[in-house]
Amino acid sequence: MTMIRLCICSLIFSVCGQVLADQPEKQVVDMIAYGDYVLTMQQDNQIISDGAVAVSNGVIVGVGTAADIDNRYTSEKKLSGKNKVLMPGLVNGHTHAAMVLFRGMADDLPLMTWLQDYIFPMEGQYVDEALVDAGTRLACWEMIRGGITSFVDMYFYPDVIAGAVADCGLRAVVAAPMIDFPSPGFEGWDDSFKAGVEFAERWKGRHPRITPALAPHAPYTVSKVHLGAAFKAARELGIPVSIHVAEDRAEVDVITEKYGKSSVELLAGLGMLEQRTIAAHVVWPTDADIAALAGSKTGAVHNPTSNLKTGAGIAPVPKMLAAGVNVGLGTDGAASNNDLDLWQEMRLAALLHKGVSKDPTLVSAIEALDMATRMGARAVGLGDKVGVLEAGLRADMIQVSLASPRFDPLYNVVSHLVYVAKSGDVVTSVVDGHVLMENGKVETVDINAVRVDTREISSKIKADLENR
Amino acid sequence: MTMIRLCICSLIFSVCGQVLADQPEKQVVDMIAYGDYVLTMQQDNQIISDGAVAVSNGVIVGVGTAADIDNRYTSEKKLSGKNKVLMPGLVNGHTHAAMVLFRGMADDLPLMTWLQDYIFPMEGQYVDEALVDAGTRLACWEMIRGGITSFVDMYFYPDVIAGAVADCGLRAVVAAPMIDFPSPGFEGWDDSFKAGVEFAERWKGRHPRITPALAPHAPYTVSKVHLGAAFKAARELGIPVSIHVAEDRAEVDVITEKYGKSSVELLAGLGMLEQRTIAAHVVWPTDADIAALAGSKTGAVHNPTSNLKTGAGIAPVPKMLAAGVNVGLGTDGAASNNDLDLWQEMRLAALLHKGVSKDPTLVSAIEALDMATRMGARAVGLGDKVGVLEAGLRADMIQVSLASPRFDPLYNVVSHLVYVAKSGDVVTSVVDGHVLMENGKVETVDINAVRVDTREISSKIKADLENR
Numbered sequence: 001m002t003m004i005r006l007c008i009c010s011l012i013f014s015v016c017g018q019v020l021a022d023q024p025e026k027q028v029v030d031m032i033a034y035g036d037y038v039l040t041m042q043q044d045n046q047i048i049s050d051g052a053v054a055v056s057n058g059v060i061v062g063v064g065t066a067a068d069i070d071n072r073y074t075s076e077k078k079l080s081g082k083n084k085v086l087m088p089g090l091v092n093g094h095t096h097a098a099m100v101l102f103r104g105m106a107d108d109l110p111l112m113t114w115l116q117d118y119i120f121p122m123e124g125q126y127v128d129e130a131l132v133d134a135g136t137r138l139a140c141w142e143m144i145r146g147g148i149t150s151f152v153d154m155y156f157y158p159d160v161i162a163g164a165v166a167d168c169g170l171r172a173v174v175a176a177p178m179i180d181f182p183s184p185g186f187e188g189w190d191d192s193f194k195a196g197v198e199f200a201e202r203w204k205g206r207h208p209r210i211t212p213a214l215a216p217h218a219p220y221t222v223s224k225v226h227l228g229a230a231f232k233a234a235r236e237l238g239i240p241v242s243i244h245v246a247e248d249r250a251e252v253d254v255i256t257e258k259y260g261k262s263s264v265e266l267l268a269g270l271g272m273l274e275q276r277t278i279a280a281h282v283v284w285p286t287d288a289d290i291a292a293l294a295g296s297k298t299g300a301v302h303n304p305t306s307n308l309k310t311g312a313g314i315a316p317v318p319k320m321l322a323a324g325v326n327v328g329l330g331t332d333g334a335a336s337n338n339d340l341d342l343w344q345e346m347r348l349a350a351l352l353h354k355g356v357s358k359d360p361t362l363v364s365a366i367e368a369l370d371m372a373t374r375m376g377a378r379a380v381g382l383g384d385k386v387g388v389l390e391a392g393l394r395a396d397m398i399q400v401s402l403a404s405p406r407f408d409p410l411y412n413v414v415s416h417l418v419y420v421a422k423s424g425d426v427v428t429s430v431v432d433g434h435v436l437m438e439n440g441k442v443e444t445v446d447i448n449a450v451r452v453d454t455r456e457i458s459s460k461i462k463a464d465l466e467n468r
Numbered sequence: 469m470t471m472i473r474l475c476i477c478s479l480i481f482s483v484c485g486q487v488l489a490d491q492p493e494k495q496v497v498d499m500i501a502y503g504d505y506v507l508t509m510q511q512d513n514q515i516i517s518d519g520a521v522a523v524s525n526g527v528i529v530g531v532g533t534a535a536d537i538d539n540r541y542t543s544e545k546k547l548s549g550k551n552k553v554l555m556p557g558l559v560n561g562h563t564h565a566a567m568v569l570f571r572g573m574a575d576d577l578p579l580m581t582w583l584q585d586y587i588f589p590m591e592g593q594y595v596d597e598a599l600v601d602a603g604t605r606l607a608c609w610e611m612i613r614g615g616i617t618s619f620v621d622m623y624f625y626p627d628v629i630a631g632a633v634a635d636c637g638l639r640a641v642v643a644a645p646m647i648d649f650p651s652p653g654f655e656g657w658d659d660s661f662k663a664g665v666e667f668a669e670r671w672k673g674r675h676p677r678i679t680p681a682l683a684p685h686a687p688y689t690v691s692k693v694h695l696g697a698a699f700k701a702a703r704e705l706g707i708p709v710s711i712h713v714a715e716d717r718a719e720v721d722v723i724t725e726k727y728g729k730s731s732v733e734l735l736a737g738l739g740m741l742e743q744r745t746i747a748a749h750v751v752w753p754t755d756a757d758i759a760a761l762a763g764s765k766t767g768a769v770h771n772p773t774s775n776l777k778t779g780a781g782i783a784p785v786p787k788m789l790a791a792g793v794n795v796g797l798g799t800d801g802a803a804s805n806n807d808l809d810l811w812q813e814m815r816l817a818a819l820l821h822k823g824v825s826k827d828p829t830l831v832s833a834i835e836a837l838d839m840a841t842r843m844g845a846r847a848v849g850l851g852d853k854v855g856v857l858e859a860g861l862r863a864d865m866i867q868v869s870l871a872s873p874r875f876d877p878l879y880n881v882v883s884h885l886v887y888v889a890k891s892g893d894v895v896t897s898v899v900d901g902h903v904l905m906e907n908g909k910v911e912t913v914d915i916n917a918v919r920v921d922t923r924e925i926s927s928k929i930k931a932d933l934e935n936r
Binding site: 100101103104105107108109110111114138141142145248249305307308309310311312313314337338339344347348350351352354355356357358359360361364365405406408409410411412415416419420422423424447450451454455458461462465 | 568569571572573575576577578579582606609610613716717773775776777778779780781782805806807812815816818819820822823824825826827828829832833873874876877878879880883884887888890891892915918919922923926929930933
């Protein structure tokens with residue numbers, strides 16, 4: 001009996017040893033993130049059931065089934081995927097983050113009353129480095145909480161913005177504002193242009209998550225000569241331009257009268273289509289404009305909530321998608337939204353164009369997701385880094401919990417992500433391989449301290465509003 | 469010293485006794501609910517800062533400042549109002565609750581493909597008492613969680629629906645479906661009409677929270693004679709009619725060709741405007757239709773998400789509001805939404821019509837709130853019971869937490885409720901003075917048991933979908 005036992009033991013040891021010898025060494029990685037469903041947003045839009053992503057040095061090194069990834073990699077840091085979708089982080093293609101401090105200050109007013117009686121005077125009086133710092137941090141908290149991992153910002157004091165973004169762990173294109181009129185910190189074009197170029201020179205190549213850019217405000221607020229100077233400077237610096245384009249009818253009328261061409265034609269003549277440009281809004285492109293944008297280096301960022309709220313109109317997104325324009329999604333600033341929730345923009349984009357065109361097949365759920373991830377990243381020039389879960393790209397990804405009964409039953413994950421999921425369902429955020437949020441708690445923003453700062457500022461604005 | 473002490477003591481007792489004697493006895497009530505902000509939705513839309521509502525026997529007995537209410541009432545049950553808005557519960561004016569079991573089953577398809585290849589065959593195969601019971605309970609959980617306190621339902625097996633609603637504590641108008649074609653449980657008009665009338669007879673006056681109603685499906689699926697019979701029966705029973713009206717262009721074309729008039733004109737000829745009618749959708753009314761609806765007993769229920777998603781179009785809500793039509797808001801069923809979230813409908817209603825009309829002053833935040841509460845209650849015939857926090861009305865109310873940094877800064881409560889709040893921000897629900905949800909936890913639905921039931925059904929539907 002003893003003899004037989006020994007034999008069996010040695011047999012087992014022998015077999016085990018053989019198996020271990022045959023098994024390749026597992027690669028130790030920094031993190032493995034799991035998902036009951038992994039939406040890679042690779043070309044086939046495939047969903048991997050019971051999938052995982054391995055991350056090393058901020059880069060995705062493996063994407064596959066959990067069994068496959070566990071077979072090839074091992075890590076001390078594992079993010080459980082139970083009842084969760086693992087997917088690329090969302091790209092907010094256009095915002096003015098610090099404007100969260102003007103959230104709900106004025107709504108439902110004629111556009112000119114809103115701008116001239118509220119936004120412009122309040123910006124003139126209150127926007128300084130302290131406001132931008134506090135506001136950007138509050139906005140970053142909200143964006144992280146809601147699954148945004150990259151954003152394109154356009155606001156005053158870009159050095160302050162870049163510093164706040166670096167601290168909170170997000171990825172951003174930070175575009176320095178330039179305009180022909182007085183603005184916070186500037187008298188007009190010359191000083192704003194000079195400061196913007198200097199900002200870009202300071203930040204170019206300085207931080208792996210921050211891309212500096214130039215933001216000439218819009219074709220109707222910046223002269224053609226100045227627009228040309230901005231595009232030229234950006235071209236020479238090798239950085240993007242972020243600009244409002246064809247946002248409302250009034251712009252179309254002004255530009256047509258002044259130049260005899262559309263905003264897109266005007267900007268195309270200044271080189272826009274051959275260099276990386278992030279064109280916000282594009283509500284009123286002509287068919288020729290759409291054809292020109294398709295296949296160009298200019299991405300169009302659709303901001304459905306803002307465009308509705310300001311009465312700007314409804315961008316011809318189905319036409320742009322059909323033509324092959326890279327269309328992203330944006331929240332715009334919280335003064336015209338009033339939050340920074342890309343899930344609402346996805347849902348609205350998927351609904352709005354169906355209703356307007358009376359065609360329920362337009363802007364499908366996967367197209368809305370595409371605009372918020374893969375195509376959205378391409379639209380803002382980050383397509384070589386993020387937007388897809390694929391080996392070699394940066395590890396920017398989120399987990400969305402499907403635990404709420406609101407998700408019952410679950411027939412189609414993509415449908416639920418667009419038509420049911422809310423920002424509060426996002427529970428994990430990872431950027432460049434670093435965890436910014438886990439179990440729904442944002443780890444990289446000291447929100448209590450930020451709220452002390454923002455309330456000090458907002459209490460003054462509130463008193464001002466009440467004394468009007 | 470001792471003598472002086474005794475004197476002081478007796479002086480104090482004397483003064484105290486006097487104060488107590490002067491103070492009127494406080495009324496003991498069942499509940500006092502507080503709110504840092506109380507949005508009463510009384511005619512002046514006033515917000516009471518640091519307010520409260522006292523409730524006795526399911527009825528609101530006092531509304532005022534917390535100091536005033538605490539002075540007049542006392543209760544063992546107090547709902548803290550810290551960082552919260554106390555407001556009327558939301559009224560979902562049109563849904564098919566049990567259709568949550570078809571949530572996300574099919575999206576982004578041509579309307580006829582969606583109906584004929586998915587909805588109709590799946591309803592034919594799977595809708596029975598068990599599905600309606602489980603589905604309605606799941607839907608009630610979601611509606612309670614999101615702050616809906618009353619809803620108008622239109623689905624098969626209304627006795628089962630009424631039973632589920634009675635159990636979960638919500639208030640509902642339960643409308644029995646009638647249609648000229650075969651439907652779950654019925655061969656056509658005769659048996660569905662008979663069963664509907666019998667249902668109404670059974671439930672009329674039976675339960676304080678349940679109003680039975682008749683639901684002839686729509687002018688294009690029910691003959692004129694049958695429509696007339698339904699309106700007559702409802703009139704005789706003294707109950708409402710709930711009906712789909714002018715939902716899409718196809719209906720307008722069919723009805724115009726068949727009758728030489730609009731759906732509203734057709735129904736007006738059958739008595740609709742003189743009796744309580746809940747007209748769902750009303751996407752395509754003529755100007756004459758709008759004038760006829762204004763001041764009538766017919767309320768129009770706007771379902772913006774569903775109308776966009778199915779490509780039905782965009783209802784002329786600003787025109788209807790200007791004319792004085794009572795307009796409510798609805799989610800429609802989750803097969804065409806895909807959730808039961810009236811906050812999204814409010815937000816969408818406030819945004820959509822601004823964008824379509826290019827007028828940012830249309831459908832203000834308070835108008836959107838009105839459609840979801842006060843006017844919404846009137847639109848569905850519950851205006852004498854709920855929709856306003858006012859002494860004498862039933863105590864249907866919710867608390868919305870403003871604790872998230874998403875609400876920072878707080879300049880305008882009404883703006884934040886419409887443009888920022890989400891269903892998940894609702895933390896308390898009270899109907900008829902009973903607490904259905906506290907601290908975000910729904911108390912009146914055993915959601916785990918419901919999920920066991922719904923998953924048994926949905927797993928069969930899922931297998932069916934996968935085998936197609």
